[in-house]
Amino acid sequence: MSGPVTLTLLNGQETDCLPLSDRGLAYGDGLFETIRVVGGSAPLWSRHLQRLERGCRTLRLTLPAEQLAIDVERLARRLGEGLIKLILTRGSGKRGYAIPANAETTRILFGSNAAVYPAEHAEQGVRLFACETRLGHQPLLAGLKHLNRLEQVLARSEWQSSDYAEGLVCDLTGQPIECTMSNLFMRIAGAWVTPDLSQCGVQGVMRDLLIERVQQEGGFVQVRTVGYDELLSADEVMCCNSLFGVWPVIQLGDRHWPVGPFTRQMQSLAKQVYL
Amino acid sequence: MSGPVTLTLLNGQETDCLPLSDRGLAYGDGLFETIRVVGGSAPLWSRHLQRLERGCRTLRLTLPAEQLAIDVERLARRLGEGLIKLILTRGSGKRGYAIPANAETTRILFGSNAAVYPAEHAEQGVRLFACETRLGHQPLLAGLKHLNRLEQVLARSEWQSSDYAEGLVCDLTGQPIECTMSNLFMRIAGAWVTPDLSQCGVQGVMRDLLIERVQQEGGFVQVRTVGYDELLSADEVMCCNSLFGVWPVIQLGDRHWPVGPFTRQMQSLAKQVYL
Missing domain, CATH: 3.20.10.10 (D-amino Acid Aminotransferase, subunit A, domain 2)
Known part of the structure; x- marks a missing residue:
């Protein structure tokens, strides 16, 4: 729980690499949240999730709520104190605005336990x-x-x-x-x-x-x-x-x-x- | 010049991977162009470049014009016929909207010689x-x-x-x-x-x-x-x-x-x- 921790998860896997075909890059086709972590958990997670639900309804985006909760819990425990930035995108697609029939929401989480503001x-x-x-x-x-x-x-x-x-x-x-x-x-x-x-x-x-x-x-x-x-x-x-x-x-x-x-x-x- | 070609260049290198810290993903902090390729070149490149110049002025984004021209020329020659989708982003940054002092524009080019529209x-x-x-x-x-x-x-x-x-x-x-x-x-x-x-x-x-x-x-x-x-x-x-x-x-x-x-x-x- 001590010492600097930074960690990035893409669909649950540790990586620093996003496929270049992701629609988050192409069109900003997604949502994000920045979540405070205290004592190894995210006290306001349910409220962040509610906002994601509203956003997913408007964007017609599938919300992987259970997997997200697992990601957040896992990362929060690792961090102890700090913040999680969470990005959801519509996943990879071919060129063009049309939403792919097989679109799968991409989950990206960045965790850091560095101090944020003075x-x-x-x-x-x-x-x-x-x-x-x-x-x-x-x-x-x-x-x-x-x-x-x-x-x-x-x-x-x-x-x-x-x-x-x-x-x-x-x-x-x-x-x-x-x-x-x-x-x-x-x-x-x-x-x-x-x-x-x-x-x-x-x-x-x-x-x-x-x-x-x-x-x-x-x-x-x-x-x-x-x-x-x-x-x-x-x-x-x-x-x-x-x-x-x-x-x-x-x-x-x-x-x-x-x-x-x-x-x-x-x-x-x-x-x-x-x- | 024949047969299907798809190719992706990130800052001139063939890859399919974008660093997850890129501000194109985080904020849609960038521009794009979709450029038709005919006979191994991009006849409207100068016009696309002009629009990029306008966009870069508004977004306070550095335009790597010479390197882009080289990327486009190289890809157009490989494709013969088709299209290039070009994305410019403000590159990688830490969390937060502030533009990093050392921001370096990321160049992403996707090339394809597949037929586009009936x-x-x-x-x-x-x-x-x-x-x-x-x-x-x-x-x-x-x-x-x-x-x-x-x-x-x-x-x-x-x-x-x-x-x-x-x-x-x-x-x-x-x-x-x-x-x-x-x-x-x-x-x-x-x-x-x-x-x-x-x-x-x-x-x-x-x-x-x-x-x-x-x-x-x-x-x-x-x-x-x-x-x-x-x-x-x-x-x-x-x-x-x-x-x-x-x-x-x-x-x-x-x-x-x-x-x-x-x-x-x-x-x-x-x-x-x-x-």
Whole structure:
């Protein structure tokens, strides 16, 4: 369980080689998940699996749920602590968009127990870079964590400075949607608000979990369209994903925020998941 | 030059194996081209290269133009007749959207001299399936032949019957944009019209070539937004790409078209390319 471990599994076999005919390469024809591993297991696996199920329905992709669970369990045990990146693709095919009649889903898992993010981000908060790359509208694919991620690559390529741990991404109409690798929450007029993702964006596992936990505590998270000015007027801002939990946002452009008490509550809720 | 040849080159080496860390797989972080080979060479290579240049500028991807030209020339000579599918990716990287400082573009070429499409499609015309999958709007990526192609995969998955050789795809507002693997031209009020691709769609090499050739012959192709009803009211309809040239469209839903004289002219223009 100690020492650095990196391991790659392709359909259950240790290898570093993907057949060049794989449709994941050709068309981004697949889905992925990034899963935190704690104490030799993946506490949020069932939620990642639910998102894969939604994605597989939309993409008409066969989900090898049992084999995936075995892969994840095996890798998580090997890692102890760390993360698993899981990719599903539609497998190999001939040239052409048509889905092969005999398509067999390819399972790819990368495991690593290296430390991921500095602890200061959660403690002291992060600055957001204001990305100019806009998210296009595509309700068919919105919310899914599919392999067509050029928008995120381009948004993330806009800054190199380590002053910014994350970047804010808006949609074509200029409304804040999410960050490049995490979801956005704002404290507005005494309530939590998170952007509607029906046109674009990734519906994060931690986002859904926090929405549920807030409700269980008697609160409520509004899921709705948010304007840029509204974001700037928020009392507290935070971003979240299932790897790092919650990061307070302390700066966007000229606007500065203190790390507020409601954000600290959200951090506690997120941390409970991994206890 | 005779007999079936299929060949795959990765950075100039014959192999069937891609490193699993390639960002083409992870994010569809790359571009592709499908290039017709005639008489041992690729007559439209310079046009494919131009589109790659445009794509590389947008994606901030290094274009290994000289090595690509060598790869294509070598493969075309081996094939004699057929096609080359070329993929460029940003190469291997660690987890995360950020572009690695030392990113090296990966060149992948698949060659095949197998026959591609039945000659009857060009002679007798094709029926279009009316796809329900809509193209989202993303001006940043519109026109490029990038590896994020889930929309095309989903559109093409809507029909299996060989009655339809192609499918019409509209944008979110219901306006015709293109077919799943080709561009669309319509003869309306005595002139050729092809849809504007500034919001979505792939700017085909054969589309651009036909626009130029029509102009050289003293004609004009209007590039503009086209309504669905306008498409149905067209006198002639055709689709084109650089592999099959021009296919007359003879049916979409209840609407039937004869194969008209202007479409035959366009077929002649397309064929001249490969003489």
